[in-house]
Amino acid sequence: MSAIAEPEQGGFRLSQLLYDTRYRSMTIQIIALIGFLLAVGWLVRNAGQNLADLGKPLGFGFLSDQAGYDINQRLIEYNSQMSHGRAAIVGLLNTLLVAFLGCITATVIGVAVGVARLSKNWLISRLMTIYIEMFRNIPVLLWIIITMAIFIEIFPQPRDFRGDDAIATMKLFDSVALTNRGIYIPSPDFFAGSSALIAIFFLSIVGIFVFGSWAKKRQEQTGQILPTFWIKLGIFFLPSIVAYFVLGKPMGLEYPELKGFNFAGGFYMRNSLIALWFALSLYTAAFIAETVRSGIQAVSKGQTEAAAALGLRQGRITSLVVLPQALRVIIPPMISQYLNLTKNSSLAIAVGYMDITGTLGGITLNQTGREMESLIILMAIYLTISLTISTIMNQYNERVKLRER
């Protein structure tokens, strides 16, 4: 930012204002602002002139033009006849999809690894250290490419599943097909009466929360502790299972089947999505593991010992004393890891997963030649995502923060 250096330049003529502390800050700020505006003005003027010379003045009309390219992984209806704007939305949803999936798996793996790294088992903690160092010290782009290569090279082609003496077989009781084009998993199939089943399932989740608050109130009043975990588990499964049979099995699974040269049916995830998802989760998990480890270590030993002296069991010490304190340390860096994962998902372009960078910043940009507009929208979208996540998380952080006097 050249704007920072600007104040001194103009300040020479305003020397009287500069020596009086009452005016000085005002002067410096106004000069900084003028310098900044001049710099921005200069850049914008140059850009305007250059764009005008090329005959493509700034305009966003291209978004409604026909895109003319296909996107193979999509969450909403799209075909090549639709507009560039629609393609961008498909891309945005793909970005959000991989970011969402990645954040969940990264958290699960990261927490597990972070805890395992503190394990007393020498072998396990060493293995976890190796995993963390390997992923932290090798670029994520390389991991994404390597994961993609593993998918393409190691998994069999769909045609290997054909015939009586097939080279490859489907996994997990013939339900999952791992191929080098992607993974086929069974998808749920809904018959009549399935909506009642889904309603019962959601009601039982509500029931869990109601029971939880009731049990807590009861404990506060009477001091009796119920085995809430097992009861909650029962509420989660039993009603749905009973309803499933009572309603006459209204839901089923549609299995992927080999038809011709490829699989059909079931749910299909392209290998680019899976490779990106895997690589991003494993990479981010290594960082999350480190924050989890340092968070746990930040809780002083005295806390654990005091809890043990009160007669709490190991599980309760962890859940009531250590975790609440550790979470306070863990959450802020965890948020920035989620943000990093979302931003790193833009590397999808390296494996051909059509995220927002691949559609808007890739094909649309190259086809229409609208670099300026595409990149402005692209950056604005990423900025919005980042700022939204960090605002939400900061509010949460504010809530769990240690209250001091």
Add this chain to the structure above:
Amino acid sequence: MSDVSYVRTVMLEEQAPPASQTGLIKWFRENMFSSIPNSILSIAALWAIYFVLSHILPWVFQSSWNASSLKECRASIAETYGEGTAGACWAVIRERFPQMIYGFYPQELRWRPDLAFVGMLVAIAPVLFDKLPRKMMWFTAVYPFLAFWLLWGGSVWLPVSIIAGFVLGVVAYQIVGKMVGSLAGTIAAALVPVLWWLLFAGSAADIFQSAVPLSLESVTSSSFGGFALSIIIGVTGIAFSLPIGIVLALGRQSDLMIVKVLCVGFIEFIRGVPLITLLFVASTLLNYFMPPGTNFDIILRVIIMVTLFASAYMAEVIRGGLAALPKGQYEGADSLGLDFWQATRLIIMPQALKISIPNIVSTFIGLFKDTTLVSIIGLLDPIGLSTNIRADQNWNGIIWELYGFIALIFFIFCFSMSRYSMYLERKLQTGH
């Protein structure tokens, strides 16, 4: 006294501890098999290690180092280790090693990047290890210009005239500062070099060049590549981002509202977008913002964007250092009657930077890893080169050897840097 004694008068011979309480057995029992779940975990882990190693080690070692194509490689592996053995073809690394390091830098000129690399080590040394003589810092200050000249070649007078601008700035500060006042001196120190660079530097370089021709053969940016490119982008980015980051961090802490808003806006903007979009800006957009007709080098454009990117992160790291300083330090500086810049220069920054060195190093590791992203905009960094090599007819179909090699080199670089930052963290522990 009866001589019947119920108490032993002779000490028992010292006995060896039970076998289960010493040596390896004890260690294994305590560290791997302390409980049933632990034992299961250990056995599972051992099995996993065996599984991975039994697949990778034969591949790594039953390999071929001498071949000029993948076909030859496979044939020689089959000949030596038997038909059907899957072995690595390290010959590709052997053949393309210089390319992976230097890219397409002309072969007879490769001593220049070598020299620049050695110079870099010498220049960085006094920054990293404070036991070295402080005079070495002068070399560190001159080094960026020297490296630029060595790598890109051309007339030596261009970097010299740029250095001259800095010298003029210092001179102006001394003279004007003595005559008018320190503030005017600062303003002059900023103004004089800028005027020099804009108006006189180019012609001065030309005049000197015609008087004393001293130049190296020019090398165009398109021939840069490989790890040399990664190091150039990474090191330049980090070196320039540090001062910018300091200024931004100070701006963010400042009481001046407008300055603060500008700094926060810049930092949050850069941190909110992925580096790849900034690189797209570098490759497609940056020329639009310059006066019509300017067209400057792609590596320079990338370095500008990478520097801006790194400086936003650096600003946050340094802000962390500033926030970690006890308030007493600021108040102490005020009570000594130091003004803002004096306090910052003499009291605040040295301590804040010291606290943030580990984080600065990890920012650098992150930046160095992120240099691989330039392969997406078509520069020939190691990953870009690997695509290039795989497109070669001889090496078509080679995968793991190249990626493994690149990963290994990055690992060595980044891992040693992270160890260094841990060493610093321990050394800078001034607490108890």
